[in-house]
Amino acid sequence: MPANKAVVYEGPGKVEVHETSYPEFELMDGPGVNPANVGRKLPHAAILKTVATNICGSDQHMVRGRTTAPPGLVLGHEITGEVVETGPDVEFIKTGDLVSVPFNISCGRCRNCKERNTHICENVNPDRPGSAYGYVDMGGWVGGQADYALVPYADWNLLKFPDKEQAMEKILDLAMLTDIFPTGFHGCVSAGVGPGSTVYIAGAGPVGLAAAASAFLLGAAVVIVGDLNKERLDQARSFGCEAVDVSRGEPRDQIEEILGVPEVDCAVDAVGFEARGHGRESGEEHPATVLNSLMDVTRAGGALGIPGLYVTGDPGAHDDAAKQGSLSIRIGLGWAKAHSFVTGQCPVMRYNRQLMTAILHDKVQIAKAVNATPIPLDQAPRGYHEFDEGAARKYVLDPHGLIPKAA
Template sequence: MKALVYNGPRDVQVRDVPDARIERATDVLVKISSTNICGSDLHMYEGRTDMEPGRILGHENLGEVIEVGPAVDRVKVGDRVCLPFNIGCGFCEHCEKGLSGFCLTANPGNAGAAYGFAGMGPYSGGQAEYLRVPYGDFNCLVLPRGSEEKETDYVMLSDIFPTGYHATELAGVKPGDSVVIYGAGPVGLMAASSATLKGASMVMVVDTHKDRLQLAEKLGAIAIDDTEGNGVERILELTGGKGADCGCECVGYQCCNMHREEVPNLTMNNLVATVKATGGIGVVGVFVPEDPGARDKLEKRGQMAFDFGQFWFKGQKMGTGQANVKAYNRLLSRLIEKDKVKPSWIVSHELPLEQAPEAYENFDKRKTGWTKVVLKPGKSK
């Protein structure tokens, strides 16, 4: 099969690799029809993780079931399925509690597993023609009939839509709340959309990329351009000096200041400054235990200079970590099915798999107009 393989920093290539196949009785084999490039993929693409050369990338996947293992009971050949990026077993202590992003079985010795992701187990990614899905009955979200017409909406259920929603859950967003969101990338935009769904009275989105801020405005959010570094003052002005009721971090450890210099603690400390006393903060941007490519010693160890004293003094609350996609994807799927939401509005490019290296390069450069890329393994130029 053809698949996108990571060779090293900023070096990916579509090449022929051995076909994905059923390996265990509980596996499902899926023919991939849509697979997204995620901002998290860029951390690996840039060499800022311990991703091993030769791995297949891609954790946002959707396709058709073409084979099932002998122990698979619910999922059938021919089903169209969307796959949570985190792989869960369905029966461990965490999965039973709905915390499938921290499965204790799928990646022994670690809490959490994912497709094509550094440190998240040996599983191949889905930027390929076929994908092996472990624990298929648990991990496959079977889509409704006619889902092909909304495929680019449904594939967002694999990660960014539930992750954006998760940010608002961690932050404790309620109807009537004011919300500040750092990051107008795909996850930040999905967090803004989710806050609006929950009835937030005011949603503010902070970024330095004007094209992305324009998308936030289309949602009805207040776009705050932090190019000059005065975003904190603007948010306090809009909230009467007290700060937003809730805040979401949707950027991660490679966030940059107005000079495009990496400042890993920037968004975290800005959230402490712009969320009110006793307010909630939800952090879904990726922060890693080690960052070998960082410049200073703290960053290399995955640490940062965090304004903990101010955080403590304000009595704020914080929730962090990957989205437990299984906890949300069925609910969010119904919203798509009934035309209540259309997450595909953020998609800027749909490209054949063979153009993946070019897409990674442009997305990595934050090239204007490259917001969300969907790869189509079955599509030709």
């Protein structure tokens, strides 16, 4: 049985790489594992040799101590790998297949899964609908920032790349299919982005940049990205976006400078609950800032896609209401402008096959858009630190040294 190493959350601001157990076809007890899931048999699972596993902004919320994640939790929900073993109930996925893993864990059997709402599967998390690998309050499924990872319901969850050699040539792009590319795309679809649209995207981190690339793929005429970070705004400009520096103030005036009017057709929140204020308040945390500013700049009758993460428990929040996920949102403004809102995890399987095809046929260069940067697994702590400092990169962990060869 091969040795296994994984990236482990050890407390606020601290991640380490540790030796860990090789996956088994049973969910074992451990940090964050829901007691009702302990001992759950997984004959329908597959074990993957990890080819690429990404650091996500959602992971950073846990590492900053802004969730109730327990120390010892193995991190990582963005997994691309090669199948090395399958359980006895796996029928169609085969050893040797190169696959993408949706970050949502879903059974394929419940009502929500059958309605393509795989982000709120009813059967994988005993506490509430919806689950993910290596994430707090998501059932305790072991994270994939590791040499080897286990995927339940393999025939259902795994997206097989049709040509392994071709896939390895584009592996950095395909590694974005697990989460941020579908998530950004979902934000744009939810906001109604289409041909000729004007779009404002709050946040120039990887999800915001993926949303911007998605907006162009959907036919947007003008894509405007707002952020406080100059390096990230420069990254947005590198593939044709307009940029708004919200440290200068509310985005409305800068949008008017770009478009001639102070409103856009569609807006996407790619920031979430750790949002900071605009202008003079840009150094302070104001978790409702982005949602309120999007309502301000979106035209009446428009829609807001909200893939940015909001939580029900935030021990690091600055006030008691925000600690429970209660924010001072100007819902009256949204109501008066007849806005539509779509929130929640992205149902990755709704989009990942089509986006895979777009990548394989050179319709989008998502790795370039988000500045995907491979690093070895043992450099994960450095990647987390630099990402937290605002690096304009999407760090991709490469446990087995396969990505440079492919590139």
